Amino acid sequence: MTGFETTSLEESDFELRLHEQFDDTIARDQRIEPRDWMPDGYRRTLIRQIAQHAHSEIIGMQPEGEWITRAPSLRRKAILFAKVQDEAGHGLYLYSAAETLGADRADLTQRLIDGRQKYSSIFNYPTPTFADVGVIAWLVDGAAICNQVPLCRSSFGPYARAMVRVCKEESFHQRQGYELLSTMMRGTDHQRATVQDAVDRWWWPSLMMFGPPDGDSPNSEQSMAWRIKRHTNDELRQRFVDMTVPQAAALGVTLPDPELRWNEERGRHDFGTPDWSELHRVITGDGPCNTERVARRRAAHEDGAWVREAASAHAATQAARAREGAAA
Amino acid sequence: MTDATPRTSAQWPLYEVFVRGKRGLNHVHVGSLHAADERMALTHARDLYTRRNEGVSIWVVRSDLITASTPDERDPFFAPSGDKVYRHPTFYDIPADVPHI
Amino acid sequence: MHDDHVHPSPSGEHVEADGQWAFGTGFEDPLYGADTTVPDGIDGAELASCCVLLADDALIAAQRLAQWCTNAPELEEELALANIGLDLLGQARHLYARAGRADGTGRGEDAYAYFRDPAEFRNVRLVELPNGDYAFSVVRLLVFATWRLELFTRLTDTPDPVLAAIASKSIKELDYHRSYAAQWVVRLGDGTAESRLRAQRALDEVAPHLGELFTPHEHLRVDVASVRAETTAIVSRVLDTAGLVLPITESATGGGRDGLHTEHLPALLAELQSVARADPQATW
Numbered sequence: 001m002t003g004f005e006t007t008s009l010e011e012s013d014f015e016l017r018l019h020e021q022f023d024d025t026i027a028r029d030q031r032i033e034p035r036d037w038m039p040d041g042y043r044r045t046l047i048r049q050i051a052q053h054a055h056s057e058i059i060g061m062q063p064e065g066e067w068i069t070r071a072p073s074l075r076r077k078a079i080l081f082a083k084v085q086d087e088a089g090h091g092l093y094l095y096s097a098a099e100t101l102g103a104d105r106a107d108l109t110q111r112l113i114d115g116r117q118k119y120s121s122i123f124n125y126p127t128p129t130f131a132d133v134g135v136i137a138w139l140v141d142g143a144a145i146c147n148q149v150p151l152c153r154s155s156f157g158p159y160a161r162a163m164v165r166v167c168k169e170e171s172f173h174q175r176q177g178y179e180l181l182s183t184m185m186r187g188t189d190h191q192r193a194t195v196q197d198a199v200d201r202w203w204w205p206s207l208m209m210f211g212p213p214d215g216d217s218p219n220s221e222q223s224m225a226w227r228i229k230r231h232t233n234d235e236l237r238q239r240f241v242d243m244t245v246p247q248a249a250a251l252g253v254t255l256p257d258p259e260l261r262w263n264e265e266r267g268r269h270d271f272g273t274p275d276w277s278e279l280h281r282v283i284t285g286d287g288p289c290n291t292e293r294v295a296r297r298r299a300a301h302e303d304g305a306w307v308r309e310a311a312s313a314h315a316a317t318q319a320a321r322a323r324e325g326a327a328a
Numbered sequence: 329m330t331d332a333t334p335r336t337s338a339q340w341p342l343y344e345v346f347v348r349g350k351r352g353l354n355h356v357h358v359g360s361l362h363a364a365d366e367r368m369a370l371t372h373a374r375d376l377y378t379r380r381n382e383g384v385s386i387w388v389v390r391s392d393l394i395t396a397s398t399p400d401e402r403d404p405f406f407a408p409s410g411d412k413v414y415r416h417p418t419f420y421d422i423p424a425d426v427p428h429i
Numbered sequence: 430m431h432d433d434h435v436h437p438s439p440s441g442e443h444v445e446a447d448g449q450w451a452f453g454t455g456f457e458d459p460l461y462g463a464d465t466t467v468p469d470g471i472d473g474a475e476l477a478s479c480c481v482l483l484a485d486d487a488l489i490a491a492q493r494l495a496q497w498c499t500n501a502p503e504l505e506e507e508l509a510l511a512n513i514g515l516d517l518l519g520q521a522r523h524l525y526a527r528a529g530r531a532d533g534t535g536r537g538e539d540a541y542a543y544f545r546d547p548a549e550f551r552n553v554r555l556v557e558l559p560n561g562d563y564a565f566s567v568v569r570l571l572v573f574a575t576w577r578l579e580l581f582t583r584l585t586d587t588p589d590p591v592l593a594a595i596a597s598k599s600i601k602e603l604d605y606h607r608s609y610a611a612q613w614v615v616r617l618g619d620g621t622a623e624s625r626l627r628a629q630r631a632l633d634e635v636a637p638h639l640g641e642l643f644t645p646h647e648h649l650r651v652d653v654a655s656v657r658a659e660t661t662a663i664v665s666r667v668l669d670t671a672g673l674v675l676p677i678t679e680s681a682t683g684g685g686r687d688g689l690h691t692e693h694l695p696a697l698l699a700e701l702q703s704v705a706r707a708d709p710q711a712t713w
């Protein structure tokens with residue numbers, strides 16, 4: 001990929017210097033930019049992570065998107081429509097960052113719909129009630145914010161900048177969700193019950209969004225060294241729990257974890273262990289909605305092929321006409 | 329002729345997008361997008377990068393037409409230039425007792 | 430060194446402070462701040478009826494655009510279609526709010542959108558037809574946006590200042606919708622053999638619904654003949670560029686303005702109203 005001619009010893013010296021320069025940039029906590037030299041592993045890891053992140057934004061439109069046409073007030077409809085649209089935008093910012101590394105969006109999309117690249121398993125759970133819309137925005141977007149705010153300082157410039165854009169928009173997402181839930185909690189008994197039910201279903205999957213425990217997260221260490229990641233999975237999970245507990249109390253819902261309690265000594269909350277075997281099942285494709293989510297994305301992409309081709313064909317014809325016009 | 333080309337060729341080319349945030353400022357690179365032609369690129373840029381009125385003017389240019397000072401990956405000495413994340417408000421730690429920030 | 434704390438969390442004390450929230454959460458009343466008294470000499474009931482039919486067109490069109498969400502032919506088009514849908518939804522909300530003040534009932538936007546039956550909706554049939562393929566959707570959008578832009582241009586000097594203001598705001602949006610649709614109709618007409626076929630078929634399907642757009646209505650006081658002439662001229666110019674032809678099969682079938690709809694509207698409304706009607710006591 002780098003196209004070095006491996007003819008002389010001088011060349012490998014040169015590469016060594018490039019590597020030192022790279023390490024030095026990282027050590028000084030500066031950003032790596034697309035045209036800088038970077039180790040292949042760094043490039044590969046970033047492409048994989050950014051692509052998975054982009055796929056998650058796009059697939060993540062589906063569970064909530066199902067409710068736009070049924071939102072129970074015009075105000076909620078507008079908010080939800082704008083929110084889901086933002087997620088499409090996030091996907092595009094991220095694909096754009098991945099493309100600065102030499103990845104190709106069409107190829108990444110193909111990998112997604114062929115099941116060769118993953119997205120966040122949280123989006124494989126169903127959204128049976130409108131309360132899910134609020135709980136997803138509160139907990140899932142909330143967890144995403146915990147993950148993404150540190151990524152605004154990720155070592156790769158385009159990724160960090162995409163995250164800045166994304167984070168700005170995410171605060172609207174979480175707040176509108178929380179506001180919906182507070183409104184519902186002030187509504188009827190039935191509404192309160194549906195909110196609690198949604199919280200019961202989304203709490204553990206949200207905790208699993210931070211990935212496996214640090215001990216089982218083999219790639220984490222390298223990503224931290226490269227400053228692609230800035231905190232471990234467990235640190236971020238703890239931060240999310242500490243942030244969410246008072247919000248749940250203010251809302252009047254119970255988080256479904258009997259082990260959840262304040263630990264005076266640590267100054268943080270203790271909480272139970274998620275069912276990691278379930279996470280594994282969902283990641284490996286056995287979640288409630290895996291097939292349906294990917295199938296929808298595939299259908300949209302394939303059904304749209306004739307539209308994209310038409311636009312390309314028209315652009316080619318226009319260019320040819322312009323050339324003829326210039327020649328005449 | 330176009331009908332005979334395989335479906336995978338329908339990928340639209342990449343455009344870089346530059347937005348003037350407000351009068352008096354330079355256009356700033358904000359990212360990229362795919363479009364079949366310049367007009368579509370402008371339309372898409374408006375929809376993607378200025379949804380919250382972030383701009384008063386947009387430039388788009390095909391990524392493969394850009395000439396850069398570091399044409400290959402051999403030159404590592406180009407100081408990272410684009411990282412202005414510190415200018416973003418979310419980057420600062422706001423004390424908890426300051427309301428509504 | 431700065432630490433990367435998460436955003437100020439939406440804890441209890443922030444919840445009431447609606448004004449502090451980001452875009453999209455602080456607009457309970459679409460006409461907040463506007464003087465909504467109906468000026469002397471204007472028939473409130475007639476004004477309300479005019480606003481409702483214009484709002485119904487926008488709401489149903491927005492609902493159809495929302496159905497494209499996650500199904501668009503390219504991700505960039507997701508953004509574009511959603512922007513157009515959101516604009517139209519905004520127009521509907523302003524117009525319903527105006528109607529509720531004008532007819533003296535004080536009804537809110539949701540009373541109109543969620544608690545009327547299909548026969549009470551006054552939208553033209555064109556907007557309630559299913560999305561079909563992308564060709565149908567953009568051909569319909571071209572016709573709809575061009576026509577609505579002509580209507581609203583004429584409404585900018587309507588006697589009611591609120592409706593005039595809504596019209597002025599909307600024409601900027603509609604101008605963009607028209608341009609988006611026109612670009613796509615040209616691309617499809619001048620694209621591949623398949624896209625050309627689909628675009629022409631879409632036109633054939635849309636044509637019979639044009640008559641209704643130009644049928645005079647007692648409460649929509651615009652010069653229908655000039656709306657027709659302008660709309661047809663603009664659409665024809667686009668079609669010329671696209672190499673497409675508008676069939677002359679156009680007939681005045683319609684009745685949407687009188688509540689006579691196709692079978693598609695009840696299905697669309699059943700979905701739109703399902704949650705709101707399931708529990709009318711609920712608050713959202």
Ligand SMILES: [Fe+2]
Binds near residue numbers: 170
């Ligand atoms: Fe997002």
Ligand SMILES: [Fe+2]
Binds near residue numbers: 087141170173
């Ligand atoms: Fe989000």
